[in-house]
Amino acid sequence: MSTLSPIPQERLIRTRISIEGIVQGVGFRPYIYNLAQSNRLKGYVLNNERGVEIEVEGNPAVIEAFLKLIPETLPPQAHIVSLLQEKLPPVNFTDFTIRESTSQDKRTALISPDIAICKDCLRELFNPHDRRYRYPFINCTNCGPRYTIIDDIPYDRPNTSMKTFRMCQACQKEYDDPSDRRFHAQPNACPLCGPRVQLVDASNRPVNTADPVAECARLILQGSIIAVKGLGGFHLAADATNSASVERLRALKSREEKPLAVMAPDIETIKTFAMLSPEDEALLQSSPAPIVLVTKVQPFPLSPLIAPHNPSIGVMLPYTPLHHLLLSGNFTALVMTSGNLKDEPIAIENSEALRRLGACADYFLMHDRDIYLRNDDSVLKTFLVSGTRKEVVTRRARGYTPQPIFLQEEVTPLLALGGEMKNTICLTRGKTAFLSQHIGEMGYRETYEHFLKTIDNLKRILTIEPRAIACDLHPGYATTGFADAQKELPVFKVQHHHAHIVSCLAENQVQERVIGVAFDGTGFGRDGTVWGGEFLIADYASFERAAHLTPVFLPGGDQAVRKPWRMALSYLVTFCGDCGYNNLETIRKQSPRDKEMVLKLIQSGFNSPLTSSMGRLFDAVSALLGVCEESTYEGQAAMELEMAMDNGIDDYYDFLYHEQEGSCSINPSPLLKGICTDLRNRKPAGHISTKFHNSIAAMIVAVCCRLKESYKLNSVALSGGCFQNGYLLSQSISKLSEAGFTVLHHHLVPPNDGGIALGQALIANEHFTKRKG
Numbered sequence: 001m002s003t004l005s006p007i008p009q010e011r012l013i014r015t016r017i018s019i020e021g022i023v024q025g026v027g028f029r030p031y032i033y034n035l036a037q038s039n040r041l042k043g044y045v046l047n048n049e050r051g052v053e054i055e056v057e058g059n060p061a062v063i064e065a066f067l068k069l070i071p072e073t074l075p076p077q078a079h080i081v082s083l084l085q086e087k088l089p090p091v092n093f094t095d096f097t098i099r100e101s102t103s104q105d106k107r108t109a110l111i112s113p114d115i116a117i118c119k120d121c122l123r124e125l126f127n128p129h130d131r132r133y134r135y136p137f138i139n140c141t142n143c144g145p146r147y148t149i150i151d152d153i154p155y156d157r158p159n160t161s162m163k164t165f166r167m168c169q170a171c172q173k174e175y176d177d178p179s180d181r182r183f184h185a186q187p188n189a190c191p192l193c194g195p196r197v198q199l200v201d202a203s204n205r206p207v208n209t210a211d212p213v214a215e216c217a218r219l220i221l222q223g224s225i226i227a228v229k230g231l232g233g234f235h236l237a238a239d240a241t242n243s244a245s246v247e248r249l250r251a252l253k254s255r256e257e258k259p260l261a262v263m264a265p266d267i268e269t270i271k272t273f274a275m276l277s278p279e280d281e282a283l284l285q286s287s288p289a290p291i292v293l294v295t296k297v298q299p300f301p302l303s304p305l306i307a308p309h310n311p312s313i314g315v316m317l318p319y320t321p322l323h324h325l326l327l328s329g330n331f332t333a334l335v336m337t338s339g340n341l342k343d344e345p346i347a348i349e350n351s352e353a354l355r356r357l358g359a360c361a362d363y364f365l366m367h368d369r370d371i372y373l374r375n376d377d378s379v380l381k382t383f384l385v386s387g388t389r390k391e392v393v394t395r396r397a398r399g400y401t402p403q404p405i406f407l408q409e410e411v412t413p414l415l416a417l418g419g420e421m422k423n424t425i426c427l428t429r430g431k432t433a434f435l436s437q438h439i440g441e442m443g444y445r446e447t448y449e450h451f452l453k454t455i456d457n458l459k460r461i462l463t464i465e466p467r468a469i470a471c472d473l474h475p476g477y478a479t480t481g482f483a484d485a486q487k488e489l490p491v492f493k494v495q496h497h498h499a500h501i502v503s504c505l506a507e508n509q510v511q512e513r514v515i516g517v518a519f520d521g522t523g524f525g526r527d528g529t530v531w532g533g534e535f536l537i538a539d540y541a542s543f544e545r546a547a548h549l550t551p552v553f554l555p556g557g558d559q560a561v562r563k564p565w566r567m568a569l570s571y572l573v574t575f576c577g578d579c580g581y582n583n584l585e586t587i588r589k590q591s592p593r594d595k596e597m598v599l600k601l602i603q604s605g606f607n608s609p610l611t612s613s614m615g616r617l618f619d620a621v622s623a624l625l626g627v628c629e630e631s632t633y634e635g636q637a638a639m640e641l642e643m644a645m646d647n648g649i650d651d652y653y654d655f656l657y658h659e660q661e662g663s664c665s666i667n668p669s670p671l672l673k674g675i676c677t678d679l680r681n682r683k684p685a686g687h688i689s690t691k692f693h694n695s696i697a698a699m700i701v702a703v704c705c706r707l708k709e710s711y712k713l714n715s716v717a718l719s720g721g722c723f724q725n726g727y728l729l730s731q732s733i734s735k736l737s738e739a740g741f742t743v744l745h746h747h748l749v750p751p752n753d754g755g756i757a758l759g760q761a762l763i764a765n766e767h768f769t770k771r772k773g
């Protein structure tokens with residue numbers, strides 16, 4: 001019947017749609033082009049400095065349907081933050097086109113992170129009839145390298161490390177066709193025109209083979225260690241079921257006990273050695289393809305040397321075509337650890353890898369697509385809060401940077417330099433903050449060079465010319481030295497824990513004054529002592545130190561960090577008096593000479609700064625329980641204490657609270673005495689560990705309730721490295737919520753020092769703006 005009715009002559013309308021978010025370099029324009037074509041709408045789409053602008057002209061009902069469809073079938077990497085529409089008089093467009101961006105618009109476009117290979121490319125990779133069958137560099141608009149291959153903007157091929165590869169006719173055709181999924185895919189390549197892999201031995205002599213990747217897999221199965229060039233740097237690869245290889249790898253890399261990450265071919269295989277929640281599975285399969293920390297199954301079928309004394313393991317899925325080809329070589333899992341020695345930055349250049357990793361690797365699987373910017377694997381884990389799984393990121397790098405953190409308000413262009421450990425930098429522009437990838441431990445020359453290069457590169461590709469610099473208050477940090485040397489720009493020095501709390505506020509888009517709980521290992525305090533167990537009343541502009549752990553001596557400074565038994569002795573002497581600590585196993589077994597020396601340090605305070613660090617209290621308890629008495633990597637004692645916990649214990653120890661000069665001093669004396677009593681009564685370490693964790697969560701709630709009274713504040717922000725501890729974080733969030741608090745915690749930004757640059761930037765912005773205004 002309806003076919004017989006005349007088609008109503010609808011009025012023609014034109015609508016302009018402005019979209020902000022992650023909409024550039026992710027196949028958004030071809031997506032809109034195809035959507036408009038299939039709805040027979042006329043108009044155009046273009047990238048501009050704010051995102052994407054679309055104009056469509058046609059029937060109002062069709063335009064309405066088109067608007068509804070946009071968010072429904074987005075390209076996988078796209079993310080819409082806002083969509084505005086505006087009605088305009090019709091101009092009678094004759095077709096729908098993808099318009100060229102102006103050069104100014106091209107310069108301010110957002111760069112996409114590196115993206116794991118997509119399903120379409122994966123299908124082609126293993127399809128014997130495809131022209132890219134087994135080609136290790138297959139990619140498309142929805143996947144492949146981005147951030148790591150860009151040297152300058154606009155994001156066009158001549159500004160990437162693909163500039164040396166000239167596209168063949170077939171590749172160029174795909175690149176030019178808006179209906180092709182390789183339309184404007186800058187790294188587009190094929191076996192005829194693109195990068196190639198090569199296998200060489202440690203002396204850079206080529207291994208004669210028709211299939212270097214298959215040969216590499218064969219050598220690994222025979223026990224070889226191979227340096228494999230990936231997306232953001234080299235990995236050292238070994239067979240994860242071969243303990244002899246793993247042991248050799250640890251020795252060569254001087255990595256004693258720190259867990260090694262593994263890569264397994266698929267989810268089903270991971271399930272043979274680790275337990276996965278549905279959220280873990282989703283994270284592993286997400287486009288950033290991070291390392292996810294999960295619990296091992298027992299008995300553990302891989303080498304026990306991968307993560308000794310540790311019930312969990314870091315796993316990831318293959319994320320480049322090269323990895324997929326390598327992992328198809330019949331492995332349960334490969335150790336894929338960063339291609340570096342100890343905590344140095346990972347190697348990215350072929351010659352550099354041969355030089356720095358020559359002693360570690362038997363062979364090198366390399367290729368000729370340069371990596372411009374180093375980018376480690378990101379590390380995340382999930383944790384349960386009142387039945388819901390949330391994520392916490394401990395290393396934010398590949399797959400996430402340079403995705404911006406969206407802010408509530410506009411900020412001045414600024415550069416924040418981060419801290420000394422787990423360094424990251426942050427640049428701001430408009431309502432966005434760009435936190436760099438993990439740069440690393442600043443004590444190494446290579447890290448410092450990487451830090452300089454990252455600043456330089458990010459400033460260029462984000463077109464940000466900072467008007468001020470923010471750094472830590474610590475006078476001895478390399479980053480502070482860098483800031484002091486910049487004579488042209490004002491420098492703002494920011495207290496470490498204040499920066500932690502503001503980074504948490506910023507990512508949660510909160511501006512109000514809050515109770516900030518900043519718990520970590522170390523941060524330079526305003527009074528010159530080492531802080532780390534802090535309750536701050538803070539907003540972006542300022543903070544007040546409202547409560548803190550009662551300080552103790554750090555006997556021998558860094559030595560006490562490496563030898564947690566020293567912290568145990570310091571805590572016992574300070575808070576338990578003559579409680580017979582010599583009868584406690586951990587203290588009794590130390591040599592009398594060592595004990596004597598540490599006691600002298602504690603009594604004299606010589607070379608022993610005072611610290612209120614929560615991380616050190618974790619260390620002390622870890623040593624007391626015999627869990628970890630010497631630490632071979634940062635955070636080991638606390639991590640192993642968390643791992644040692646038993647389930648189903650609700651008990652906790654107490655603290656004492658003293659008001660001192662307007663600040664509350666939190667005295668752990670009852671906690672330590674309780675632990676000593678439980679040890680004498682032969683309570684298991686797991687039991688005491690859980691009781692200890694519960695005590696910290698209970699103390700947080702108790703102190704927050706006191707501060708709520710005095711300051712009339714109801715929001716609590718949790719930050720600092722201690723909140724990487726899933727149990728502590730989950731307990732703190734649920735107990736604070738039960739007590740009626742609004743709880744803010746990290747999800748995009750690491751709670752550890754990898755997040756402080758963001759806080760530094762926003763605090764500096766506050767002062768910079770005020771100074772001007």
Ligand SMILES: [Zn+2]
Binds near residue numbers: 120121140141142144
């Ligand atoms: Zn793809």
Ligand SMILES: [Zn+2]
Binds near residue numbers: 171
């Ligand atoms: Zn080609």
